[in-house]
Amino acid sequence: MSDISLTSGMRANLLSLQSSVKLLDRTQERLSTGKKVNSALDNPVNYFTALDHTTRANDLLAYKDGISEAIQTIKAADTAITAITTLINSAKATAEAAKSTVSSASTSQTLTFSAGITAGATVVIGGDTYTAVTTTDVAAGEFYVGGTAAAAATSLAAAIAMSGTTTFNVSDNGQGVLTISRKDGTAMEAGDITDTSSSVTESDIAANSDELVAKRAQYTTLLSQINDLKDDAYYKGKNLLGGTTAAFDLTVKFGNSHTLTVEGFDGSATGLGITTASSTWIDETTIDVSITQLESAxxxxxxxxxxxxxxxxxxxxxxxxISSVANVLQTGADKLTLADTNEEGANMLMLQTRQSLSTSALSLSAQAAQSVLQLFQ
Known part of the structure; x- marks a missing residue:
């Protein structure tokens, strides 16, 4: 260009045309990207401020997947609690129904002896302990088991009589069976008689009806189902009903240093305090123990x-x-960088018109030189 001389009019029109083309290119870029700030060269302050907003919004949104999984984990645990509650209510109804099936407590219990009682075995009657020995010289609170089962039963009966108990009567049939009853004629109670030898069998204080046996089985099945449901209450490997240790806690991250710990608990029958087995159900009192535990659970x-x-x-x-603040940040970034398409469209139309006018003006400016050329033709 420096080797070619242009008239001042042509140079002015050329510069105007070049400016229009440059502005037209910028406007086309804004319309194609939708942004008025596409790089730091366009507006450093707005560009880096918008970049900071966008980066923070993306950082926050990155936690949403973990939060979503945490929500599902908590919902899975709550669903399991609802199901376990239903099972416990069923167990409670079973226990209530079992109360009507128990028989009246017997006024006596039997102790049946068989061979094999070893020294050191004990029989407790009304709080008094009687210990088996293999020496014939027995002391108070001891009974001889070195002979037959019938002899052992007779020796225990003698030891009870020697104790001077004022609560219980003892009857020996001479064939290894003792009958224990209260002297006041009242019913025997659970725990009146206990023993540590498998060769001594005590009778129940109440007969087990078929209905009671069935209720016991139903109750046991329900407790087993509670344990199974607790084991199945996990989501993506996390079980909030699995136990009380930190391994069963759920930590939800909301940011680099902000978290929430959802503590787990033991949702099993034992963990909920249901510790009494249905095998102990012999009267309404023993069943009420289970009902109390169920209500506590x-x-x-x-x-x-x-x-x-x-x-x-x-x-x-x-x-x-997070969704709201990310939207706010993104909106803020957009306001700093997005172009007004209406304005840019108007600019495009005006620049195209200006480009056309500049081209026409440049053409008119060149006509003077063309007139000189015609003189040589």
Whole structure:
């Protein structure tokens, strides 16, 4: 260009045309990208501020997947609690029904002796302990087991009589069976007689009806199902009903240093305090022990469900907040960088018109030189 001389009019028109083309290119870029700030060269302040907003929004959104999984884990645990509550209510109904099947307690119990009683075995009657020995010279509170089973029973009967008990009567049939009864004629109670030898068998204080046996089996099955359901209450390997150690806790991350720990608990029958087996059901009193434990378990489940609901509310609130604040950040970034398409469209139309006018003006400026050329033709 420096080797070619242009008139001042042509140079002015050329510069105007070049400016229009440059502005036209910029406008086309803005319309194609939708942004008025595409790089730091366009506007350093807006570009880096918008980049910071976008980066933070993306960092926050990266936690949403983990939060979503945490929500599902808590929901899985709460669903399991609901199911276990149903099973416990069924177990409670079974126990209540079992109360109507128990017989009246017997006024006597039998102790049946068989061969094989070893020294050191004990029989406790009304709190008094009688110890088996193999020497014939027995002391108070001892009975001889060195002979036959019938002789052992007779020796124990003698030891009970020697104790001077004012609570129990003892009857020996001479064939290894003792009948124990209360002197006041009242019914025998659970725990009146206990023993540590497998060669001594004590009778139940109440007969087990077929209905009671069936209720016991139903109750045992329900407790087993509670344990199975607890084991199945995991989501993606995390079981909030698995136990009380930290391994069963759920940590939800909301940011680099902000977390929420959802504590697990033991959702098994034992963990809920249901420790009495149905085999102990012999009267209404023993069944009431199980019912009390079931009611306590229901109360504990309500407390744990309330905790989970509270934690779920926190996690949901955090999830919604992240979505909202990420939207705010992205909107802020867009306002700093996005182009007004209406304005840019108008600019495009005006620049195209200006380009056309500049081209025409440049053509007119060149006509003077063309007139000089015609003189040589």
């Amino acid at each position: 229901l109360s504990k489940l309500r407390i744990e469900s309330s905790k989970l609901s509270s934690n779920l509310a926190v996690v949901n609130a955090r999830d919604e907040w």
